[in-house]
Amino acid sequence: MNEQTTLCKIALSQLHGVGASRLSKLIGQITDYHSFFSLSNHELWLQTGVHKTIISGLKREKALGLAEKQLEFNLKNEIKTTFFLDEDYPRRLKQCADAPIVLYSKGNFDWNQQKILAIVGTRFPTEYGQNFLENLLEELTNDNLLIVSGLAYGIDAQAHFLCLKNNIQTLGILGHGMDRIYPSLHKNLAKKMLNNGGIATEFLIETEPDRENFPMRNRIVAGLCDATVVIESKEKGGSIITAELAFDYNRDVFALPGDVRRETSMGCNHLIRKGVANVITSADDVRTVLSWSRQPQQEKFFIGFELDATEKVIVQIIESSPNIHFDILYIKSGLTFSQLQSYLLTLEMKGIVSSLPGNRLTMCRKTAS
Numbered sequence: 001m002n003e004q005t006t007l008c009k010i011a012l013s014q015l016h017g018v019g020a021s022r023l024s025k026l027i028g029q030i031t032d033y034h035s036f037f038s039l040s041n042h043e044l045w046l047q048t049g050v051h052k053t054i055i056s057g058l059k060r061e062k063a064l065g066l067a068e069k070q071l072e073f074n075l076k077n078e079i080k081t082t083f084f085l086d087e088d089y090p091r092r093l094k095q096c097a098d099a100p101i102v103l104y105s106k107g108n109f110d111w112n113q114q115k116i117l118a119i120v121g122t123r124f125p126t127e128y129g130q131n132f133l134e135n136l137l138e139e140l141t142n143d144n145l146l147i148v149s150g151l152a153y154g155i156d157a158q159a160h161f162l163c164l165k166n167n168i169q170t171l172g173i174l175g176h177g178m179d180r181i182y183p184s185l186h187k188n189l190a191k192k193m194l195n196n197g198g199i200a201t202e203f204l205i206e207t208e209p210d211r212e213n214f215p216m217r218n219r220i221v222a223g224l225c226d227a228t229v230v231i232e233s234k235e236k237g238g239s240i241i242t243a244e245l246a247f248d249y250n251r252d253v254f255a256l257p258g259d260v261r262r263e264t265s266m267g268c269n270h271l272i273r274k275g276v277a278n279v280i281t282s283a284d285d286v287r288t289v290l291s292w293s294r295q296p297q298q299e300k301f302f303i304g305f306e307l308d309a310t311e312k313v314i315v316q317i318i319e320s321s322p323n324i325h326f327d328i329l330y331i332k333s334g335l336t337f338s339q340l341q342s343y344l345l346t347l348e349m350k351g352i353v354s355s356l357p358g359n360r361l362t363m364c365r366k367t368a369s
Contacts, residue, residue, distance in 0.1 A: 006081050135282075
């Protein structure tokens with residue numbers, strides 16, 4: 001792509017009041033991108049049929065000025081420009097009506113990686129959430145996927161860091177221009193990500209990390225991925241916005257269930273309760289729902305299912321006491337009421353445990369010999 005064409009593509013993204021759908025119709029009626037900016041208002045009207053008042057309102061000269069500054073920065077800093085009509089534009093984002101017209105990126109990754117997963121969550125994760133995330137990414141080490149997040153404090157940054165640790169490609173979507181990293185504390189992290197992933201944004205340089213930009217950033221995270229995993233969140237916040245956007249885009253959503261009294265679990269529990277999110281207890285939950293091939297190297301306690309240590313304890317108690325009452329299981333397991341309910345829900349969804357009348361539990365499957 002030559003510089004003049006790139007300049008025009010950036011400028012097209014900065015036209016006043018024009019989205020991707022309308023822009024497609026406009027440029028589809030001209031011979032090339034350059035003509036769109038070189039023709040007079042009258043000439044452009046003759047070619048497109050768009051009223052001169054509307055053409056004048058596009059502010060083409062201003063758009064070109066912004067594009068020149070962005071292009072100069074891109075060339076100096078090895079920033080790639082991806083236009084929404086380019087062949088390598090993210091195919092998943094193309095399915096979204098509000099997809100960005102242009103994306104700026106730096107690093108070593110493929111927008112159209114076969115498997116892409118978003119991981120988002122609270123800025124103040126508990127030990128429970130952090131441990132789960134660490135285990136999840138260890139399980140996904142050999143799955144050849146791209147993990148996307150927002151480079152924010154908390155779960156986002158930890159996801160990026162753990163991806164680097166486990167040699168998993170990871171991409172950070174920014175809510176500002178490529179001329180800065182916010183929060184600044186994550187500059188070194190972002191720099192390391194360039195070697196096995198990268199960073200990207202739709203925003204021009206000199207765009208501040210203002211509050212209104214982050215929901216826009218979140219829609220890219222949601223639309224870019226096959227599924228979104230939420231690991232701890234309050235009932236309101238960026239993670240919940242991302243999850244609901246993903247759901248609206250017809251993407252799968254997963255949420256880590258937690259203690260109903262814990263603030264950072266309320267958002268996840270709410271997503272599960274509303275039917276927006278699937279329960280996630282391990283990487284196999286994601287693999288099963290998305291039909292991703294399961295890795296064979298890990299021991300399976302049940303045929304086709306991987307159980308963690310706590311799930312194994314629960315299953316062993318139920319096996320040794322068929323039709324056990326919930327209260328007895330509660331005492332024997334040593335778990336809290338909410339923890340036991342969460343684990344039982346997961347085991348029921350996997351078809352391992354079944355509820356019986358009278359608040360009793362029984363096994364659905366036999367253990368592998």
